[in-house]
Amino acid sequence: MDNRFSDNDQVGVVASFSELVNxxxxxxxxxLCWHRSLDGDFKEIISKLQLKENITVASPEDLLLLQLSEKGSRAREIILNDLQLLTDFGASPSLNLLKYYERDDEFDFISTDVYSWHVDRSPIGTDTFLCTYYGAASDIIPNNQVTQKILIPEVREKLKELHDGPEAEFEDFLKDNYFDLHYQAKSNAEPVNLGLGHIWRLAVDHPEQNVLPCVHRAPVEKGECRLLLIC
Structure with missing residues (x-):
C-alpha cells in the first residue's frame, strides 16, 4: 500500500476491481483506489496516437492499429482490459489523449473549469472513475480542508451582483451555472495526488449518495500530454 494513504480516512485502498466497484x-x-504498479510503456502509446485537438478520444480500435514494442503492447493490453472491466460493469469509459482543458476566465473572482477544486454532480446514482497512465495526475482534497466558494462573503456578493434577479431565484442561479460545485482550499490544506496507474472511484453528488462528494481538480499540464481513462 502507498503510505500516503495509510493515515488518510478520505481514501480507501483496495486490491481488485471487484472491491473497487462493490x-x-x-x-x-x-x-477508493485500486492501487497498482503497472509494467508497460504508456509514453509509447502517446507517441503513436495522433493528437487531433486539445482532447482526442482514442477508441479500442485506434489502440489496436498501433505498431508497438513489447512494453508498448503490454501498456495497450492493460488499457484495453481496464476499458473492458468498466464497460462490463456498466460504465462508459473514455480514453483521452489530453493536451489541456479549456480555461474558464470569464470572471476574475470565481472559476468553473476543471483546474478549480470541484465536485461532480449527477441526477442518478453514479461515481466518477479515472486513471492517469501517463503525464500529470489529478488531486483530491478532504472536504474539511476546503470552503465552498459561494459561501465566501466577497465571492457571494459579486455573484449576487452578477445574478441581478429576485433573491428567491439566487440559489437556483448558483446551481444552474455550476458555481456551487467549486471550492477554495484552506491555508493548511494537504491535497493528495492520485498518482499513475491506479484506478480511482470518486464519490459524486447525487440524491442517493450517503457521503460528501469527493473534491478534486485536474492538474496543470507540464508541457506533455496526459493519457487519461475517465468515466
Missing part, C-alpha cells in the same frame, strides 16, 4: 463509501471515505 465497497460502499462510508464516513469520511469518498475516494
Amino acid at each position: 465497497i460502499n463509501f462510508q464516513g469520511n471515505t469518498n475516494a
Whole structure:
C-alpha cells in the first residue's frame, strides 16, 4: 500500500476491481483506489496516437492499429482490459489523449473549469472513475480542508451582483451555472495526488449518495500530454 494513504480516512485502498466497484463509501471515505504498479510503456502509446485537438478520444480500435514494442503492447493490453472491466460493469469509459482543458476566465473572482477544486454532480446514482497512465495526475482534497466558494462573503456578493434577479431565484442561479460545485482550499490544506496507474472511484453528488462528494481538480499540464481513462 502507498503510505500516503495509510493515515488518510478520505481514501480507501483496495486490491481488485471487484472491491473497487462493490465497497460502499462510508464516513469520511469518498475516494477508493485500486492501487497498482503497472509494467508497460504508456509514453509509447502517446507517441503513436495522433493528437487531433486539445482532447482526442482514442477508441479500442485506434489502440489496436498501433505498431508497438513489447512494453508498448503490454501498456495497450492493460488499457484495453481496464476499458473492458468498466464497460462490463456498466460504465462508459473514455480514453483521452489530453493536451489541456479549456480555461474558464470569464470572471476574475470565481472559476468553473476543471483546474478549480470541484465536485461532480449527477441526477442518478453514479461515481466518477479515472486513471492517469501517463503525464500529470489529478488531486483530491478532504472536504474539511476546503470552503465552498459561494459561501465566501466577497465571492457571494459579486455573484449576487452578477445574478441581478429576485433573491428567491439566487440559489437556483448558483446551481444552474455550476458555481456551487467549486471550492477554495484552506491555508493548511494537504491535497493528495492520485498518482499513475491506479484506478480511482470518486464519490459524486447525487440524491442517493450517503457521503460528501469527493473534491478534486485536474492538474496543470507540464508541457506533455496526459493519457487519461475517465468515466
